[in-house]
Amino acid sequence: MDATALSEWALAEALVRETWYDHFAFKAGPRPSGPLPLDKCFELCPELVQINNIAEIQHIGVIKMAPGDFYKMHTDTVRGVGINMMVFDEHSSSLCAFVNRETFETEKLDYQPNTMYLFNTQIPHTIFNFEGYRYMLAVSFLLPKELLPYRHIKKLIRKINLA
Numbered sequence: 001m002d003a004t005a006l007s008e009w010a011l012a013e014a015l016v017r018e019t020w021y022d023h024f025a026f027k028a029g030p031r032p033s034g035p036l037p038l039d040k041c042f043e044l045c046p047e048l049v050q051i052n053n054i055a056e057i058q059h060i061g062v063i064k065m066a067p068g069d070f071y072k073m074h075t076d077t078v079r080g081v082g083i084n085m086m087v088f089d090e091h092s093s094s095l096c097a098f099v100n101r102e103t104f105e106t107e108k109l110d111y112q113p114n115t116m117y118l119f120n121t122q123i124p125h126t127i128f129n130f131e132g133y134r135y136m137l138a139v140s141f142l143l144p145k146e147l148l149p150y151r152h153i154k155k156l157i158r159k160i161n162l163a
């Protein structure tokens, strides 16, 4: 699905936003903006309405990382799944990588512009931001990991032909 309209609007919002909040207890790491209005996000990206119909979206926001920031290897504490989209601004260089618990194989998430990724937050992952500000649109669901695991929502999204 093409989320160009949402991506462009979210970047414009992020660039004028002055208030950013600390995110979890890491010294260096992402700072989320306040939530974006859901109705506007739905209008710009109608596929999110379909997703919201199968699993209720709690909020959508932008997460900002400064150059040199990192987010240590972790699994998410509350959510089991999330949808992310890189919102590209000036040249920035960052890495999001997942590590398989059993094999220790690593996999880089190669974000493409205007593309949303459903990802399993229970696989250990880490983020480094080497250069430029990194803006990430993050869609969070209402239900926690116990009630909305990755495999469950993946199956539902496949059913409506969005994945």
Ligand SMILES: [Fe+2]
Residues within 6 Å of the ligand: 074, 075, 076, 121, 125
């Ligand atoms: Fe995470």
